[in-house]
Amino acid sequence: MLKVQNLTSGYDRSQILFDISFEVGAGEVVCLMGRNGMGKTTTVRALMGLLPAWDGAVEFEGRQLNGMSAARVAKRGLGLVPEGRQIFPNLTVHENLRVAAANRRGQPDPWTVERIYELFPGLHERIGSHGNLLSGGEQQMLAIGRALMTNPSLLILDEATEGLAPVIRDQIWDCIARLRGLGQSIVVIDKHVKRLLDVADRFYVVEKGRTVWSGDPDRVRAEDDRIKGYLTV
Numbered sequence: 001m002l003k004v005q006n007l008t009s010g011y012d013r014s015q016i017l018f019d020i021s022f023e024v025g026a027g028e029v030v031c032l033m034g035r036n037g038m039g040k041t042t043t044v045r046a047l048m049g050l051l052p053a054w055d056g057a058v059e060f061e062g063r064q065l066n067g068m069s070a071a072r073v074a075k076r077g078l079g080l081v082p083e084g085r086q087i088f089p090n091l092t093v094h095e096n097l098r099v100a101a102a103n104r105r106g107q108p109d110p111w112t113v114e115r116i117y118e119l120f121p122g123l124h125e126r127i128g129s130h131g132n133l134l135s136g137g138e139q140q141m142l143a144i145g146r147a148l149m150t151n152p153s154l155l156i157l158d159e160a161t162e163g164l165a166p167v168i169r170d171q172i173w174d175c176i177a178r179l180r181g182l183g184q185s186i187v188v189i190d191k192h193v194k195r196l197l198d199v200a201d202r203f204y205v206v207e208k209g210r211t212v213w214s215g216d217p218d219r220v221r222a223e224d225d226r227i228k229g230y231l232t233v
């Protein structure tokens with residue numbers, strides 16, 4: 001579904017990505033991990049057309065995304081839950097979801113606000129609350145719900161559990177597991193490797209702008225010390 005090969009990118013003249021390669025198959029959950037500042041968010045920005053790819057190839061469902069605007073990339077079916085959530089503070093929960101609604105590729109069973117409330121019953125209780133009055137966990141659920149309302153073929157979650165209480169984090173993991181059960185392809189950027197072993201099909205380590213390691217959950221378990229070395233300062 002998504003094939004990223006030898007991607008390089010950066011900000012102005014400052015190169016951040018030197019060699020990023022990874023793949024996501026249909027229905028897979030793939031995790032990008034690495035210490036802060038290693039280039040994970042920059043990778044996502046380059047995929048989404050928010051930063052130009054300098055070199056390398058990004059192929060999504062058989063088409064090249066390189067050089068496409070962010071709006072066109074979104075129309076192709078990439079849905080981003082950005083770091084920091086970025087929900088609309090002056091719109092209610094319901095409005096935040098409704099403004100995002102789109103089914104451009106004609107998915108047979110599209111997301112509706114009602115289905116989002118089934119996924120996150122806590123959001124339904126806050127249906128009329130403005131975005132800025134929600135807790136961090138509620139904002140994160142709303143950010144995920146909003147991305148789902150665009151019916152993305154591939155959902156990208158950038159640090160979705162950052163700064164959340166463990167009990168709320170668990171709700172986000174459960175949600176990812178449920179989405180996987182529905183066949184949703186997902187890229188997760190996160191540091192909580194142990195919890196991700198249950199939900200991810202494959203892992204990649206990003207270090208200094210390069211994908212330096214990849215493996216399935218069994219390999220992560222077998223190379224525990226090596227992975228810890230990549231993730232701790």
Ligand SMILES: Nc1ncnc2c1ncn2[C@@H]1O[C@H](COP(=O)(O)OP(=O)(O)OP(=O)(O)O)[C@@H](O)[C@H]1O
Pocket residue numbers: 011014016034035036037038039040041042043083
């Ligand atoms: N707008 C920007 N302009 C210049 N440099 C930037 C910009 N945003 C990020 N960087 C730099 O790019 C590098 C990679 O940052 P990035 O946010 O991709 O890392 P990350 O792996 O996602 O880590 P984090 O978990 O901290 O978000 C860092 O050195 C950072 O300082």
